[in-house]
Amino acid sequence: MTEYVTRAGLRIAGALAEFVENQALPETGVSADALWAGLAQLLTNFAPRNAALLARRNDLQAKLDAWHKANPGPIADMPGYQAFLREIGYLVPEPAPFQIGTQNVDPEIATMAGPQLVVPALNDRFALNAANARWGSLYDALYGTDALDAPPAQPGGYDAARGAAVIARAKAFLDEAVPLASGKWADLGDPCAGIAIADPAQYAGRSKKGRLFRRHGLHIEVIFDSKHPIGRDDPSGIADVILESALTAIIDLEDSVAAVDAQDKVLGYTNWLGLMRGDLAASFDKGGKIVSRCADPDRIFTAPDGSTLVLPGRSLLFVRNVGHLMTNPAVLMAGGPEAPEGILDALFTALCALHDLRGHDLNGLDPLRNSRAGSIYIVKPKQHGPEECAFTNDLFDAVEDILGLPRHTIKVGLMDEERRTSANLAACIHAVKDRIVFINTGFLDRTGDEMHTAMQAGPMIRKGEMKSANWIAAYEARNVGIGLACGLSGRAQIGKGMWAAPDRMADMMAQKIAHPQSGANTAWVPSPTAATLHALHYHRCDVFAVQKEVARQETPGLDPLLTIPVTPVGHGWSAEEIAQELENNTQGILGYVVRWIDQGIGCSKVPDIHDIGLMEDRATLRISAQHIANWLHHGVVSAEQVDAAFAKMAAKVDGQNAGDPLYEKLTPDSIAYRAARALVFAGLAQPNGYTEPLLHEFRLAKKAAG
Numbered sequence: 001m002t003e004y005v006t007r008a009g010l011r012i013a014g015a016l017a018e019f020v021e022n023q024a025l026p027e028t029g030v031s032a033d034a035l036w037a038g039l040a041q042l043l044t045n046f047a048p049r050n051a052a053l054l055a056r057r058n059d060l061q062a063k064l065d066a067w068h069k070a071n072p073g074p075i076a077d078m079p080g081y082q083a084f085l086r087e088i089g090y091l092v093p094e095p096a097p098f099q100i101g102t103q104n105v106d107p108e109i110a111t112m113a114g115p116q117l118v119v120p121a122l123n124d125r126f127a128l129n130a131a132n133a134r135w136g137s138l139y140d141a142l143y144g145t146d147a148l149d150a151p152p153a154q155p156g157g158y159d160a161a162r163g164a165a166v167i168a169r170a171k172a173f174l175d176e177a178v179p180l181a182s183g184k185w186a187d188l189g190d191p192c193a194g195i196a197i198a199d200p201a202q203y204a205g206r207s208k209k210g211r212l213f214r215r216h217g218l219h220i221e222v223i224f225d226s227k228h229p230i231g232r233d234d235p236s237g238i239a240d241v242i243l244e245s246a247l248t249a250i251i252d253l254e255d256s257v258a259a260v261d262a263q264d265k266v267l268g269y270t271n272w273l274g275l276m277r278g279d280l281a282a283s284f285d286k287g288g289k290i291v292s293r294c295a296d297p298d299r300i301f302t303a304p305d306g307s308t309l310v311l312p313g314r315s316l317l318f319v320r321n322v323g324h325l326m327t328n329p330a331v332l333m334a335g336g337p338e339a340p341e342g343i344l345d346a347l348f349t350a351l352c353a354l355h356d357l358r359g360h361d362l363n364g365l366d367p368l369r370n371s372r373a374g375s376i377y378i379v380k381p382k383q384h385g386p387e388e389c390a391f392t393n394d395l396f397d398a399v400e401d402i403l404g405l406p407r408h409t410i411k412v413g414l415m416d417e418e419r420r421t422s423a424n425l426a427a428c429i430h431a432v433k434d435r436i437v438f439i440n441t442g443f444l445d446r447t448g449d450e451m452h453t454a455m456q457a458g459p460m461i462r463k464g465e466m467k468s469a470n471w472i473a474a475y476e477a478r479n480v481g482i483g484l485a486c487g488l489s490g491r492a493q494i495g496k497g498m499w500a501a502p503d504r505m506a507d508m509m510a511q512k513i514a515h516p517q518s519g520a521n522t523a524w525v526p527s528p529t530a531a532t533l534h535a536l537h538y539h540r541c542d543v544f545a546v547q548k549e550v551a552r553q554e555t556p557g558l559d560p561l562l563t564i565p566v567t568p569v570g571h572g573w574s575a576e577e578i579a580q581e582l583e584n585n586t587q588g589i590l591g592y593v594v595r596w597i598d599q600g601i602g603c604s605k606v607p608d609i610h611d612i613g614l615m616e617d618r619a620t621l622r623i624s625a626q627h628i629a630n631w632l633h634h635g636v637v638s639a640e641q642v643d644a645a646f647a648k649m650a651a652k653v654d655g656q657n658a659g660d661p662l663y664e665k666l667t668p669d670s671i672a673y674r675a676a677r678a679l680v681f682a683g684l685a686q687p688n689g690y691t692e693p694l695l696h697e698f699r700l701a702k703k704a705a706g
Contacts, residue, residue, distance in 0.1 A: 002262060002329060007036035010043070010339075011332040013262030020348070024273055028354040030403055035351070038402030042343055043333050046395055050324055050340045053388050057688060060420075061453070063088050068456035074566055078559050091423060091558075092386060095430040099487030102411065102436055104373045108316040109437050110491050112217045113521035113543035114247035115531040117315065118498065120256040120603050121268035124282040125293060129528055131275060131314045132296045133246035135221075136532030138173070139230070140240075142166040147505035147533050158229075167234065170241045177539045178202055178213045178220060188236040191224045205301035205309045210242070212301050212309075215539050219244040219311065246531035248493070248522065249315040250413075251275065253345055254322045254381050255445075255617040256603030258596050260696045261703070262330035265344070272319055273352040278368030295368050316377070317370050318413055318438070319353070321345035323382030324391070326692050342380075343395065350376055350399050350410055357409070376405075377437060379413035382445065384688070385420040389431035396435065413438030413493070416479050417445040417619075418688070419453050423561060425482045439488065440495030440524075441479045443472065448622035450565065451630055452689030458566040459634045462573075462581050463627050466565060474560035480519040480547075481555030489521075489547045496523040500615045502605060505533055516541040519550040526615045571636060579645070582637055584609050585624040587649040589676045590666060592616040594653060596695055597672040597702050598664050607656045609649075621679070621691045629683025642680060646673070671702045 004011040012020075021032050067084055075081045085091040108114075119130040142148045143166045150165035171185040180188070181196040188195070195211060197203060204212040210221045221242040225231040231239030253259060253268050274280025281294045296313040303309040322345055327338035353376040356369060371377065380392050396410040412435050414421075414428060421428050429436055447466050454460075466472060476496070483494040496515040499508045508525075512534055515523035521543045525531045573581075587609040595601040605613040614620075631637045650666040650673065657663040666673045675698035679691055686693060 004332065008033075008040040009334055010036065010040055012036070013330045015266045016262045016330045019266045019269060020351070023270065024348070024351050027358065028351065028403075029358070030351070030354070035347075035402065039331070039344075039347055042347060042395070042398055042402070043331075043339055045398065046343055046391070047333065047340055049391055050343065053324055053384075053391060054687070056387070057384055060088060060090055061688070064090070064453055065456045068454055072456070073458050074568060075562070075564055078562070082558060082562065085423075085562075090385075090420060092427050095427055097485070098430060098433060100429065100436055100491060101434040102491050103408065103434075104375050105411065105437055105491060106316050106371055106373045106375065108247040108312075109377070109493050111544075112247055113516065113538050114218055115245060115525045115534040115538075116493075116495065116522040117246045117249040117528070117531055118252055118256060118320070118524055119249065121251045121253045121271050121319070122257045122259065122264065122600075122602070124271050124274070124280060125284055127251055127271050127275060128280060128282055128293045128295060130246065130249040130251065131280075131317060132293075133249065133528035133531050134244065134296070134313060134315045135242050135299070136245040136528055136535075138170050138241040138243050138532060138536075139166050141505075141529045141532040142169055145505040145529060145533070146503075147509050149506070163230065167230075167238075171238075173536060173539075174220070174222070174241065177215045185238075186235075188238075191236055203304055205303045207299070207301050209239075210301075216542050218247075218535060218538055220539075243532050243535045244311075245535045246315045246525070246528065248318065250318045250320050250379055252320045252603075253349070254320045255619055258600040258602040258695070258699055259328075260699045261328070264600070265328060265330050265341075265348075269348050269352060272349055273355065275317055276352050276354075276356040276370060297368070312372075314368065314370075318377040318379050319349045320379035320381060320413075321349060323380070324388060325382065325687060325690060326696065346378070346395050346399050346410075347402065349378060350396075350403060350405075354403060354405075357405075374409065375437075376410045377413065378410055379415065379438065379440075381415040381442075382418060382690075383414070383421055383428070384418045385424050386427040386431045389414065389421075389428045393432045393435065408435045411435050411437040413440065415440055415442055415445075416475075417442030418449045419446065422446065422475050422478065423558060425478060426486060429482070429486045429488075433486075436488075436492055438493045438495060439479060439483050440493070440522075441476055441497055442619060443467070443497050444619035444623050446475060447472075448619065448626050448689050451623070451626040452686075454564045454566065455626075455630055455633065455684060455689075457564050459571050459636050460627060460630045461565045461567055462577070463585065463623065469565045470560045470563050471565060474556040474563075476518065477556050478561060480550055481553070484519065484547055484551045485555065489544065489551070493522045494520050494547075496520040498524040498615065499526060499530060499534075500620075501612065502526040502530060502615060503613050505530065509533060509536070513537040513541065516543045517546060519543065519547045521547070573636070578631075578637060579641075582628065582631075582641060582645045583649055585628050586642070586645040586676075586680075587652055588616065588624045589621060589628075589679060590646065590649055590653045590673070591656065592621050593676040593679070593695070594657070594663070594666055594672040597675050597698050599662055600699065609652070611656065618691050618695070621695075622689055625679040625683050625691060626689040628680045629689075632680065633684060639681070643677075646677060671698050671705065674698065 003014040117130040119126045153159040153162040174185040179198040204214045223240040225239040226237035228239035298313045301309040328341040331339035591606040603617040606616040
């Protein structure tokens with residue numbers, strides 16, 4: 001049972017009160033009385049508005065359901081459909097042309113282009129890995145992945161043949177990114193004699209063992225060390241090539257975590273506070289040895305003019321709060337209802353970030369700063385339309401007032417992942433125009449919302465066909481085009497989604513260059529290694545030059561965006577195709593949910609039906625659950641077929657997890673199995689098709705059961 005204490009008329013979970021008062025508040029200049037009184041006022045002012053926005057979602061969905069029941073199938077009258085959407089307020093008028101006014105934005109967000117990591121806040125080691133992923137070894141990234149087109153490394157220590165292929169590939173990259181005045185990097189002689197590059201402006205400085213270069217705003221450090229095991233056999237003593245990799249990272253309290261109570265929330269807040277203070281540390285067992293990890297220091301170079309050049313040693317960190325939907329028992333309001341979790345996140349994550357803004361000095365050392373521009377970066381997901389964005393803007397205003405911060409210190413990253421947001425994107429940006437630093441597409445959540453919004457229209461196309469649907473292409477292009485029209489270039493990030501297969505780096509290298517080529521100055525990657533490899537794309541593609549070209553192109557209109565991906569009358573799928581789709585979805589649901597419910601793992605590499613490891617989170621779960629719910633509702637599959645697929649795939653998931661000592665087998669009576677079934681059979685009733693209400697319910701039941 002959770003123990004509560006009373007503060008300013010609120011009941012606060014003891015663990016949260018202890019964290020706030022004894023860890024987060026000291027050295028911020030904010031008193032405990034002011035903080036709790038501020039929270040009480042926040043909840044008084046914003047909890048009713050939050051509830052009204054959720055009721056508005058439900059009202060719109062009811063009207064959409066009725067319209068699609070009366071007009072089933074693909075949209076036959078697009079002008080009439082859009083008129084209906086405007087009549088009910090789903091579509092709002094476009095704002096007059098405007099430019100965002102965001103100020104005090106760090107260059108990693110505003111003027112640089114590079115990879116972005118997303119990691120769960122509840123795992124201190126992962127959080128530190130992300131913070132330290134600013135710099136990565138190209139040699140290591142190539143040696144250990146299939147990104148290198150060469151035979152895999154042979155077991156038993158260092159494989160010299162594989163190493164030679166790595167070195168050749170890395171030097172070929174240097175020839176492309178930092179060409180020499182004459183000859184190739186493979187033919188470079190003694191570096192002490194000097195390195196003449198074709199464009200001297202690319203030379204950025206030197207360290208004790210390295211030479212620093214710059215291309216498209218990203219740094220490359222070539223390490224020379226003739227005593228190093230690699231450098232001693234290299235003709236010019238090159239021991240490694242270090243790339244500036246993950247410029248930014250998102251410490252996630254949302255889709256990638258299983259946080260259902262005060263205990264979980266405090267763990268996430270504690271890790272975020274440690275990152276903002278610069279003192280987060282993690283120890284773990286690696287190969288029988290205890291390894292400790294902390295935040296990397298800044299990197300010091302001597303600039304070409306002899307001055308000292310300091311480059312950040314860590315990724316610039318965002319924190320992703322939860323959306324508007326869920327409440328959390330960490331705080332109980334007057335009368336007993338749980339507080340909206342998004343309001344709690346806004347206040348407590350900003351409070352933690354005060355330590356960064358105050359320049360917290362750790363043990364007399366130079367502080368490990370996050371934002372050198374003096375901003376707090378919060379990503380706000382799962383917002384539906386400009387009303388909800390305006391709510392977030394007002395909420396952040398109020399948090400700034402409680403913490404004594406200048407207006408718009410808190411910046412917002414807007415996830416363009418819900419249909420009503422992408423259809424009204426300019427109006428959403430306008431609602432947060434003086435604090436926005438980020439718009440990002442999320443294919444899976446956006447697809448889940450597409451399915452639930454038009455649930456009554458008919459059977460959705462197969463999940464694998466979604467990526468080639470017309471609405472997806474329009475959605476991705478509009479995110480860039482509208483962002484550029486609103487002035488985000490040079491002031492904010494325009495982002496793209498995750499590469500979900502961390503073991504398939506060759507495929508990533510072939511496909512993910514499309515993101516910078518589309519004009520996106522960041523895109524999500526699943527690991528620090530993937531960030532180093534994806535950085536190669538930003539050396540090859542000058543994103544800001546691409547943005548200038550894209551800005552001159554016509555942005556797709558609403559017609560393709562609002563084209564619903566349902567099949568015509570008579571779907572035409574064979575029994576085998578239906579079974580394949582059903583088993584693919586049920587296996588993915590079970591494989592993810594069993595870890596979420598039983599072990600509290602919100603994101604991990606989960607084997608798919610073909611035993612390929614994919615990064616799964618609640619967004620992938622939402623689309624799989626909604627897809628089966630849609631087919632079940634329209635009679636493509638029966639309840640008996642769904643249950644048979646769950647039973648068959650439970651055995652497969654059990655086998656895939658046989659090596660996990662913490663794994664509990666799936667049985668029809670197990671809490672995880674019942675949660676997975678509920679996500680499908682109660683899928684139509686879930687608000688906007690979200691998985692959180694059921695996941696929280698069953699996870700809390702699992703915790704209560706011990």
